[in-house]
Amino acid sequence: MSLLELPIGTRARISGIQGRMSRRRVMAIGLREGDTIELLYKGAFGGPILVKNISNGSQIAVGRGMARRIFVVPL
Amino acid sequence: MKKAVLVGQPNCGKSSFFSQISGLRVQTSNFPGTTVKLSRARVRFHSSEYEVIDLPGTYSLFPTDDAEKAALNFILDEDFDIVVNIMDASLIWRSLEFTLELTELGKPMVVILNMMDEAERKGIKIHIEKLQELLGVPVIPVIAIHGKGIYDAVKSFSMAVKPKEIHFTKHVEEAVERIEKRRNNRFLAIKYIEGVIPSPKEFVRDVKEIQERFTEFHGIPSYEVISAERHHLSMKIAEQVTEKKFRKKIELDEKLDRFLLHPFLGYFFLLISFAFIFAIAFWFGSLIEDLLVEPLEGFSVSLASSVSSPAFKEIISSTMDGIIGGVGIVLPYFLPLIFLISLFEEVGYLSRVAFLTDVVMHKMGLHGKAVVPFILGYGCTVPALMSTRIIENKRDRILSALLIPFVPCSARTAVILALIGYFLGLWYAIAFYFADIVVIGILGRILSSFKREPSPELIIEVPSYKAPSLKIILKKVLFQVEEFVFYAWPILIAGSIFLGLLQVFGITNYANYIFAPFMKILSLPPNLGITLIFGFLRKELTLVMASEALGVDVLKLNSVLAIKQILIFTTFVTFYIPCLSSVATQWKEFGWKVVVLSIALSFSVAFLLSFGISLF
Structure with a gap:
């Protein structure tokens, strides 16, 4: 499923990131395939999604369009 | 003198470290051909002296935006002796990857492990010697915002050595x-x-x-x-x-976020904090008015009366007007705003603001990160335009550059409050501000549909909360004020002098003839034509000029203008052509095409809106 479909508060492993540019930007900021993440918040009114990367301790906000291209496997 | 470059990932505290070691003498310039800022400072340590260059934060040397590109180009093209890698100790897992990339340079290097307190609070213990041994370079733990370990850090520059070569599979x-x-x-x-x-x-x-x-x-x-x-x-x-080992700190962060990012409370807090800052701005504004502006005005009058030539008199008083305009109108609004934004940034709230506002910004074809220039726009358009540099792609920057002039700056706020606030009431003034936001939203929508390429989605780091350091905030504020004082202010004064000259030669009188047909369409008295020139050169003077042109006191404007006319006039003045300083900034930052487009756009929007009002 995509990151967008992940319920709040669940942990998941990133299984894939779609799109050349998206991949570069997502990976540059430190979200990689294989990382364990937890979805913290979904912004109100279709706002961005806040993700905690358990693997490296960082927190990243991702717009919904981008979140759609990040695939995860719930743990 | 040895050259040391500071490199590190965004939010690693690199600029805090830089301001700790650099003192006040910082030179800033742009990277050639870009608007990315590059700061340099000389740092003396005992008998040695270093030129320290602060590169923009980069996640890696594989650039995804202009700032990262500039950093890479610097590393490729320029000569330097020492790589100083600043690392966020609390994010060591991610930061090390970049450190390894830097070791590939094979240059003498030191690693500054910043935010040791943060790491400790998160329950992370780092074995410094072990890390030193594995990387083969000195590793110095510091807490840059408290100035801890800075001495050792600078001392280590002289011990920089080539790192161990790291081998891949x-x-x-x-x-x-x-x-x-x-x-x-x-x-x-x-x-x-x-x-x-x-x-x-x-x-x-x-x-x-x-x-x-x-x-x-x-x-x-x-x-x-x-x-x-x-x-x-x-x-x-x-x-x-x-x-x-996990510690309480994370829980505290999450608790705060539960409130500050809450779909309802989060926005409530955001609104309150901005309302608060505007309140401070007004309070500060009236304080400055009493303490500085009145004495300055008195001084200006006595200075002007000391010369006999009327032309000279005019030039002196218009020069003083320009100076007073900067002191009395821009600074009181601008200072609290940049102070707040720097504070938000230091505490870690600013990226949360971007998170919260992303939805709104998205509607106009931008994303949350672009919100800062818009907020600054309420203070002064010039620094707001300059701060669009934080936006990573060109399309978004230009779109912001076209929209920011529609945000009422402090000079226009003065006009709005005096006209709408005084004659129609405070609620109308507030409604006017909301209407303005709606107009910006609609314009953004329309403009972004011309350039379809989707704005890159928001993707930002949301760092953990930190206790702010007043010293660093003040330094940031000072830096921005400097930009205003040395760039926008001189233009403001020059515009004011130019206006004085126009008056000396009686050219302004022709303005009324030129603008007369136009004024007629808007059902405004022809005498107000002259204020449009003022509106371009000195926005805040439109008010004074309007009262002079109509021959009545500002507070009695409603005796010669209908309420509707006041509304039409304010609308027109608020939206039409950004002032001279903003135009100059647009030119410098974006080129003449953006200037032409911006003028055409703002003029037609101002005309359509005020014409629309006149029809009712």
């Missing part, structure tokens, strides 16, 4: 060495294979062959193969040098 390493041997430069060899730099003719074929082999073998582009190698190595190092 066999087949990747062999490929790298194959190119490295021929170029005699490991860093470049890797960058060619990654595809970050186009490889020179003589080994284009070899590089291409390697890239294809990598992609075939791993199913991912070559740069990802190498980045995965670094990732793997850095995880291995991190495992050896850290001990982790």
